[in-house]
Amino acid sequence: MLFLEVTLLVLYGLCLAFILGFSITQFQLTQLARRAYARGLPTEPPAPATWPRVTVQLPIYNEVFVVERLLDACAALDYPADKLHLQVLDDSTDETVGLVAARVAHYRARGLRIDQVRRSDRQGFKAGALRHGLELTNGEFIAIFDADFVPKPDFLRRTLPYFDAPDVGVVQTRWGHLNEYYSLLTQLQAFGLNAHFYLEQVGRTSGGHFINFNGTGGIWRRSCIEDAGGWHTDTLTEDLDLSYRAQLRGWRFRYLPQVVAPAELPAAMDALKSQQFRWTKGAAETARKHLLTVLRSNQTTATKLHAAFHLLNSTVFVAILLMALVSVPLVYVRVDLPQLKPLLQLSSVFLLAFVPLIHYYYTSWRLDKPLASGWRFAPKFLLFMSMSMGLTLHNARAVLLGWLGKQSAFIRTPKLGLINQQGTWRGRRYRTGSLLDGLTLLEGLLTLYFAFGIGAGLYLHDWGLIPFHLMLTIGYGLTFYYSMRHRK
Known part of the structure; x- marks a missing residue:
């Protein structure tokens, strides 16, 4: 039993370590971008003499x-x-x-x-x-x-x-x-x-x-x-x-x-899912095709590292899904095995991986909406992160199919000609999936699973994973809700 619990903890830590590496590269890209904006955008070259x-x-x-x-x-x-x-x-x-x-x-x-x-x-x-x-x-x-x-x-x-x-x-x-x-x-x-x-x-x-x-x-x-x-x-x-x-x-x-x-x-939601499937599976397929070539190339070490995380960015969904699934039984591990407390504290350090992401998204949000009130960022960020977590089952499946080399049809993302809040639903003639598939049902069950994790943390007076489980519950709940709502 102890072996199983330690294995869960190690798997949780490995996933967090991968997310930490991804987060650090995003932080560095943020700093590079900030310096680029501070220098000012390059002046537009003159028009060619002949177009x-x-x-x-x-x-x-x-x-x-x-x-x-x-x-x-x-x-x-x-x-x-x-x-x-x-x-x-x-x-x-x-x-x-x-x-x-x-x-x-x-x-x-x-x-x-x-x-x-x-x-x-x-x-x-x-x-x-x-x-x-x-x-x-x-x-x-x-x-x-x-x-x-x-x-x-x-x-x-x-x-x-x-x-x-x-x-x-x-x-x-x-x-x-x-x-x-x-x-x-x-x-x-x-x-x-x-x-x-x-x-x-x-x-x-x-x-x-x-x-x-x-x-x-x-x-x-x-x-x-x-x-x-x-x-x-x-x-x-x-x-x-x-x-x-x-x-x-x-x-x-x-x-x-x-x-x-x-x-x-x-x-x-079905259109968004088809787009996400294509992007995440395609990124995994491209990583499978080019990652080793990039690492063996004569590029600088920094460029190789950034290219690796660029090609592997969709694989983050697999890491988040595994970490999420393991986190619910870890609520009990944290309480039942106090001797593992040092390891649990070490895993908590890796939660700092999300701090650079806050900096990353806040910087982007400020560039896009420089006049907006700062308080508007926090709810938007938390909802975005929650929704991203809610798509991890769907996207992780796509990534694994990509890494396994399973061929899929190119399903384009249908559009309805909408502009801001103008326009209405004009039928679902371009539906990209079935009305209610097994994956959607699993998303609904995972909503309950992570809600159970919240309840377990409250019952056992262990608060460490409650914020994570709350975001997962909201994210999977929203994904399931929109999947059901947009069936019509």
Whole structure:
């Protein structure tokens, strides 16, 4: 029995140690980003004497609610018409096809070079569509926007000047949020994404470390794509995969936090889960594919460490899930085995891993909302952390499938054309999951499991893990609630 209890404690400590390493890298990225902002953003390079040929690729699949908005925004891009080519990579199987055809005909009649590219099947999903489209265009630079994006007219003129050296392969911009205030769910998503775009990307760029193209809202140099081997279809995050292959070959990426590409956040839990599944499983697949190569490369030790935690960031969900599951029986271990008190106190030290995360998210929140009252941060942060914990079962499953090399279909995140609090549910025609699956039921049971942990701590007068169990109960409760609510 003692062996089992010590094993639980060791497993709990190992998970916390991994989270501590991740947290320290986030703290360092925060400091790098703060210094970069203090120095001021680089001045915009002068416009090129001759604007290059640009292809704007728009990969879509069944996007009735947003495709016209996307095409209208891209048709309004302020760029020489003889140098601009719009490619609608349309793999749709519903009336989206007809909407695109009508819009393409409309803009062609006005002199815009725009094509609707259709394939006989969805082989390779988004990566396959991008690869196929590249064969049908002569663009020197390739801008990519997903269906939910609404680029501003000056996007190309503000980004292309940053390709001012032949080894610059990518220019990535910051995502904005069209519907941040639509619901609590969208507010929490924006809170988390802002930290990545305000701090992680800036910090990695400032430190000379690898960053990633975010799949949309950015531009590739065509020769960079080709030199790195083109779009591969063996991961669900083709953007992260190609980013690492390109940077390992010496291409430089630039990130522009001052240029914003507005997009719509998923407003339904099943849509959010499909997005999270794709991101977390794809990151694990990319880590499986490239981690050893990165560690064996001639990059600096700091860059290797940051790249390792970058590739392993989705694996944090596995660590949190294991730590959470073990923490409930540990309530009894803490009481029944006082001889283990020194080890338990040591494990408590690792809880300091969450302190750098507070600094990380507070810095990001301040950059995004400099005029907001400071007291608003704490509830937003605690709810975000709780919701993140509530998604650990779903995301950990995705990560493990990625590490095991299990193939999955690319399920895109459907959007409804929502802007802030405007718009309503227009049916669930693009549902990405079943009405009530086994995973959702398990999330409901875990809500009760962690609530039991709170009760056990109160009954045994052991308060150490109650805050953790409270956040887990709230997080899994919210995940289960939204999963049930958004079934309709």
